Amino acid sequence: MNQHPARTPFFSPRRVMILAGNTFTQLVRMKIFYFLLIFIVIAIVLNFFRLPHTVGPESVGAEELRSLKSPLIGVMKLFAVILGIAATALLIPRDLEDRTLYTILAKPVPRLDYLLGKFLGVLALILVGLAAMAILLNVVLHFRTQEILAERMALADGMIERGYWTEADRQGERLEVLRHGPTWSLQGALLAVFLEAAVIAAAALLISTFSSSTLFTVVITTLVYFIGHFVADGREFWLRTSSLGEDLTVHLASRALVVMFPDFRPFGVVDEAIAGQALPPSVLGALALSSFFYVGIYVVLSWFVFSDKEI
Amino acid sequence: MSTPPAVEVHNLVKDFRGPLRRGTIRAVNKVSFQIAPGEVYGLIGPNGSGKSTTMKALLGLVAPTAGRCAIFGKDATKVDSRREVGFLPENPYFYKHLSGRETLRFFGKLCGMRDPELRNRTNELLELVDLTEARHRRLGGYSKGMLQRIGLAQALVQNPRLLVLDEPTAGVDPIGSRQIRDLILELRSQGITVFLCSHLLEQVQQVCDRVGIIDRGRLVREGRLDDLVAIEDQTEIVLANAPPELIEDLRRLATARKGVRWIRSGHPRTTLEGLFLREIPAPARPTNPPHPEPGAS
Numbered sequence: 359m360n361q362h363p364a365r366t367p368f369f370s371p372r373r374v375m376i377l378a379g380n381t382f383t384q385l386v387r388m389k390i391f392y393f394l395l396i397f398i399v400i401a402i403v404l405n406f407f408r409l410p411h412t413v414g415p416e417s418v419g420a421e422e423l424r425s426l427k428s429p430l431i432g433v434m435k436l437f438a439v440i441l442g443i444a445a446t447a448l449l450i451p452r453d454l455e456d457r458t459l460y461t462i463l464a465k466p467v468p469r470l471d472y473l474l475g476k477f478l479g480v481l482a483l484i485l486v487g488l489a490a491m492a493i494l495l496n497v498v499l500h501f502r503t504q505e506i507l508a509e510r511m512a513l514a515d516g517m518i519e520r521g522y523w524t525e526a527d528r529q530g531e532r533l534e535v536l537r538h539g540p541t542w543s544l545q546g547a548l549l550a551v552f553l554e555a556a557v558i559a560a561a562a563l564l565i566s567t568f569s570s571s572t573l574f575t576v577v578i579t580t581l582v583y584f585i586g587h588f589v590a591d592g593r594e595f596w597l598r599t600s601s602l603g604e605d606l607t608v609h610l611a612s613r614a615l616v617v618m619f620p621d622f623r624p625f626g627v628v629d630e631a632i633a634g635q636a637l638p639p640s641v642l643g644a645l646a647l648s649s650f651f652y653v654g655i656y657v658v659l660s661w662f663v664f665s666d667k668e669i
Numbered sequence: 670m671s672t673p674p675a676v677e678v679h680n681l682v683k684d685f686r687g688p689l690r691r692g693t694i695r696a697v698n699k700v701s702f703q704i705a706p707g708e709v710y711g712l713i714g715p716n717g718s719g720k721s722t723t724m725k726a727l728l729g730l731v732a733p734t735a736g737r738c739a740i741f742g743k744d745a746t747k748v749d750s751r752r753e754v755g756f757l758p759e760n761p762y763f764y765k766h767l768s769g770r771e772t773l774r775f776f777g778k779l780c781g782m783r784d785p786e787l788r789n790r791t792n793e794l795l796e797l798v799d800l801t802e803a804r805h806r807r808l809g810g811y812s813k814g815m816l817q818r819i820g821l822a823q824a825l826v827q828n829p830r831l832l833v834l835d836e837p838t839a840g841v842d843p844i845g846s847r848q849i850r851d852l853i854l855e856l857r858s859q860g861i862t863v864f865l866c867s868h869l870l871e872q873v874q875q876v877c878d879r880v881g882i883i884d885r886g887r888l889v890r891e892g893r894l895d896d897l898v899a900i901e902d903q904t905e906i907v908l909a910n911a912p913p914e915l916i917e918d919l920r921r922l923a924t925a926r927k928g929v930r931w932i933r934s935g936h937p938r939t940t941l942e943g944l945f946l947r948e949i950p951a952p953a954r955p956t957n958p959p960h961p962e963p964g965a966s
Contacts, residue, residue, distance in 0.1 A: 376778045380764065387766040456762040461823060464728045464756035464833075465779045468748050668685075669730040 369470055377467075377475020378482060385445055385483045393437050397491050400433055401498050419506045419531070420634060423538035426502055427495070427632050431547065434491050435628065438484050438555035439583065445480045446562035447575035450664075454570060459669055469665050477563050477657065484555050492548045496540040503539035510535055537634040546642045547631030553649035554625040558583050560656035561620065567663040586622040589615060620652045673742030675831050675862035676704035676727065680736035683722050683886075696722040698886040699736070704879070706741075706830070709853065709863040711877035711894075713870060719886040720866040721759065724835055727864070728756055740831060752780070755824030759836040761816060765809035769800050769819050772808060773826055780827035794822040799848070814845035821849065831862045838872060850876055874898065907937065 404426050453459040462472060514531050517523035562579040569575045624645050631637050683697040697719040704710040712720050725731045727738045729746050738745035741753055763772050773794055777787040795801045798818035808816065817837065824832055834853070838846040853863055853876045867873050873880060874894065881891040890897065908915075920931050 370781075373779060373781075376775070380767075380775055384764055384766050457758050457760070458763060460725075460728075460730060460758040461756060461761060461763065461776070461820070462779065463730060464751060464754065464758075465776060465827075466748050466752045466781075467779050666732070668732065669725070 368468060370468075373467060373471045374474045374478060377462075377472060378478035381449060381476050381479020382482045382486075384449075385479065390441065390445075390483065391487065391490075393487065394490055397430070397433055397437070398494065401430055401494055404429060405498055405502060419510045419535045420538045422506055423499065423503060423535070424632060424634070426499065427538070427544070430491075430495050430498075431551065431628065431632055434488055434495070434548070435551050435554070437491070438488055438551050439558055441484050441487065442480065442555040442559035443562050443576055443579045443583070445483065446477065446559045447566050447572050447579060449476045449480070450563075450566045451570055451572045451575065454669065463669065469667075470661050473563065473567075473657065473660055473664055477559065480559050481556055484559070485552060488548065488552050488555075492545070495548075496544075499540045499544075503535060507532065507535045534634075541631075541636075543631045543635070543637035546637040546639075547628045549642065550625055550628050550631075550637075550645055553646060554622060554628075557620050557622075557649050557652045557656075558586075560653040560660075564656045564660045564663070567660045567667065582619055583622065585619045589619040590621040590623045621648075624648065672706060673739070674703040675706045675708070675741055676702075676710070676864055677739040677742075678702050678723065678727065678736070679738075681723060681726055681733055681738060682735035683719075683726055683731060684734045695886055697726070700883065700886070700888045701736075702881050702888060702891055704862055704864055706862050707857070707860045708879060709857050709865065709877045711865045711867060711873035711880040712883055713867060713873050713880055714883035715868060718883045720868075720883055721835055723883070724833055724864070724866055728754065728833065752827070753830045754833060755827070755829035755831070756833045757817075757820045757824045757835065757837055759839055760813075761820035763808050763816070763819065763823070765807060768805050768807050769795065769811070769815075769822075770804040772819055773822055776823040777826045782827060790826060790828075794825055797825075797852070798822045814841045817841050817845065817849065821852065825856075829861070831864065832856060833864045835866045836869075837865065837867070838869065846872070903932065 450459075453462070459472075463469065510531050511528070514523055514528040518525065518528060558579065561582050562575055565578050565582075566572075566575045569578070627637055627641060627645065679701050681697050681700045682695070684693040684695050686692075687694055700719070700723055702710075712723065714720050722731065726733050727740065727745050729748070729751065732746060740750040743750035764775075767775060770791055773791045774787060777790060782790065792801075795804050798821055800815060800818055800822070803811065803815060808819065811819065817840070821834075821837065824834070832853075837853075838849050841849065850872060853865070856863060857876070857878075863876075865873065865877065877894050879892060880894050880897060882889050906919075916934055920934065923929050924931050
């Protein structure tokens with residue numbers, strides 16, 4: 359008969375990984391990675407795109423690289439956020455509707471393992487998808503940067519010969535082009551895209567535990583995502599302009615609001631990185647910490663709701 | 670120490686909230702019964718009588734409002750109690766993206782099984798439910814009967830001591846239904862306890878040792894099947910190759926006794942299922958034990 363452990367552990371990483379692997383396979387077999395083909399097509403089209411030389415010659419190189427990065431990272435963000443919401447929203451209600459959940463939870467599977475497995479499966483899919491797109495982005499960006507750098511340096515040499523530019527101008531132009539290439543800040547920005555998707559997926563997980571419909575979860579999570587872009591500004595404005603701002607209860611209520619609706623404003627660092635600004639490790643670290651905080655809160659709340667859910 | 674019952678349901682009550690959280694609906698009302706190890710127990714009742722809710726409470730899928738359920742002495746609300754249970758829900762749907770073999774491996778891994786034990790068990794079960802040839806096909810392409818059989822195989826994957834089956838032959842053709850029934854009988858012969866919910870009374874009668882009848886959430890009758898269905902004041906004699914004159918002699922002899930009434934004689938009838946299976950034989954499967962043809966006189 360059974361040769362398995364005498365007691366079912368409260369939490370089993372192996373079981374979580376089995377469920378995560380199954381969720382990942384399920385989503386992959388839904389042909390979600392066809393999205394990569396769209397990304398490749400956009401990357402190829404953008405690579406042939408040349409800006410008209412209407413802006414000053416100094417900014418043309420950087421502008422061309424920005425116009426390559428911006429839509430591609432936009433597509434990556436779209437992929438990550440849509441998948442974070444839709445895939446998470448789809449999984450639990452679907453398991454419930456199909457009664458697949460009965461067979462899984464009738465096995466010695468704690469509900470926490472099930473939730474974590476589903477969530478990690480979605481995150482793995484987003485991570486793999488983003489990693490594939492990030493590799494492609496970096497390769498395309500590297501070659502394009504080298505190409506533009508060669509053009510700009512040839513132009514700079516001509517300008518120096520004619521006495522318009524100095525060697526410092528040439529070096530400045532070189533650094534300006536390289537700042538828009540595949541930098542560490544750009545890799546940090548791509549990590550921020552993943553973290554943002556992880557937070558919104560965790561919010562979708564929480565909503566899906568008390569909703570029984572995929573559509574409801576998608577709509578509410580999308581609302582949470584949009585509200586999350588304004589909630590911090592609104593809160594600050596309210597506290598600054600309202601006479602209630604000094605009241606402790608109001609302060610606590612406003613903080614609770616920030617927990618309910620995650621603050622997505624700090625993820626704006628992605629746009630800054632696209633603009634060629636440096637992303638310091640401390641900023642990225644703080645972003646990662648706040649993302650872990652939100653993901654942790656939402657997963658624990660999901661577990662509380664789901665552990666008492668009548669199936 | 671005495672062996673705990675395989676299943677113990679004690680004063681189980683389950684209320685569900687009504688629409689808009691107004692009032693409650695009592696799905697199960699003070700139901701109590703026990704199933705001894707190795708027994709096949711059938712819980713029968715009309716649709717909506719509380720069979721599935723009782724089963725779900727036993728599997729920890731819903732929390733009892735009152736009372737308790739236990740599996741081999743372990744509280745059914747605890748995950749640990751499900752280590753010894755295999756469950757086949759009504760009309761099971763599994764992950765359509767997995768093949769039959771992948772499905773069994775997935776559920777086996779969830780139960781903590783590893784290769785080579787899992788590999789051997791998977792092959793053995795695919796053979797048992799006659800799906801070896803379809804093992805690499807995705808479940809999205811399985812027929813209802815095949816899904817039911819792979820469902821039965823996943824329920825058995827970790828060698829459970831208790832098998833819980835909710836309408837195991839719902840929507841299955843007579844051959845598939847017969848195979849499932851034969852499998853239940855075979856499992857009983859191996860000492861596995863089976864708890865079966867069905868509203869197909871004939872099927873329950875063919876496989877169960879004991880039955881409970883549930884109606885509107887209450888257990889209205891419970892006991893050994895033979896005791897419950899026996900008509901105490903009637904006797905059945907079945908003869909083969911009896912000439913009509915012998916039947917006439919018997920009838921005369923019987924009615925000569927005071928108080929004895931001859932009710933009927935004639936040829937026993939097979940069931941429509943029996944006729945169907947005789948005309949369309951099931952594929953030869955060595956694991957199927959012979960099954961007596963049900964008859965009546």
